[in-house]
Amino acid sequence: MNTHFSRPKSPYSKRLRLFCFPYAGGSSAVFRNWAALLPDSIDVFPVEIPGRRGKDNDVQFDSLVNCLLRRIDDYLDLPFAIFGHSMGALIGFEITRTMMEHYGIAPLHLIVSARQAPHEIQKRPNLHMMPDRILVNKLHELGGTSEDILGNESFLRAYLPILRSDLKVIEEYQYEPGPILSCPISVIGGRDDDSTTYESLVSWAKQTDSIFTLRIFPGNHFFINTYQGQVLNYISNLLAENPY
Numbered sequence: 001m002n003t004h005f006s007r008p009k010s011p012y013s014k015r016l017r018l019f020c021f022p023y024a025g026g027s028s029a030v031f032r033n034w035a036a037l038l039p040d041s042i043d044v045f046p047v048e049i050p051g052r053r054g055k056d057n058d059v060q061f062d063s064l065v066n067c068l069l070r071r072i073d074d075y076l077d078l079p080f081a082i083f084g085h086s087m088g089a090l091i092g093f094e095i096t097r098t099m100m101e102h103y104g105i106a107p108l109h110l111i112v113s114a115r116q117a118p119h120e121i122q123k124r125p126n127l128h129m130m131p132d133r134i135l136v137n138k139l140h141e142l143g144g145t146s147e148d149i150l151g152n153e154s155f156l157r158a159y160l161p162i163l164r165s166d167l168k169v170i171e172e173y174q175y176e177p178g179p180i181l182s183c184p185i186s187v188i189g190g191r192d193d194d195s196t197t198y199e200s201l202v203s204w205a206k207q208t209d210s211i212f213t214l215r216i217f218p219g220n221h222f223f224i225n226t227y228q229g230q231v232l233n234y235i236s237n238l239l240a241e242n243p244y
Helices: 061-075 087-103 132-142 153-171 198-207 228-240
Strands: 016-021 042-046 080-085 110-113 185-190 212-217
Touching: 016 061, 016 087, 016 228, 061 087, 061 153, 080 087, 087 110, 087 153, 132 153, 185 198, 185 228, 198 212, 212 228
Parallel strands: 016 042, 016 080, 080 110, 110 185, 185 212
Antiparallel strands: none
């Protein structure tokens, strides 16, 4: 696989690479502060989601995973872990499965956030097909986007197609049973996140034959932003437990 972009190799002081996948509508900028707040030994690698504009926005989940694997392929020279929030959690899970099945490698740790287990059946409206007004109302409810931004019509004209593309990908995702993972899975969730339940987060334990941990933080769906310090301290401790 060949990467689609160039990135400087990490300094020799880095001992572990953390690939980070954002939520629907999010970008790599979601993780812009993480490198400064996590230990210097961790190379934070925010991954940009492709295929969100023009004729390329009709992307399927499998092709998205394969594209992202090509993007990170040249950066597997260090031991690595994977983090994903919401849509990113699902992407991280399927990338891990594909790595194990086709390349015989796995992350030291898979950390998933604000997403029910992939095998859990969840009926939800097809938001990607809803009118703009409903999508904007949903963003208001979730609380992860500035009210000033939501009131900016020019921003919404550019942003909503990206959000719809991401929502379509995850709403059309279909879980296929397969071998369970050999790496530890740690799940984090928000106490007031209406998109998940405690039981749906615990159910991730069925996807690994290794260590499983669950931590609930205060906050809603975007608790990784509002309680960033607590979340990153927890992630730091998780990764410190790995003998990399």
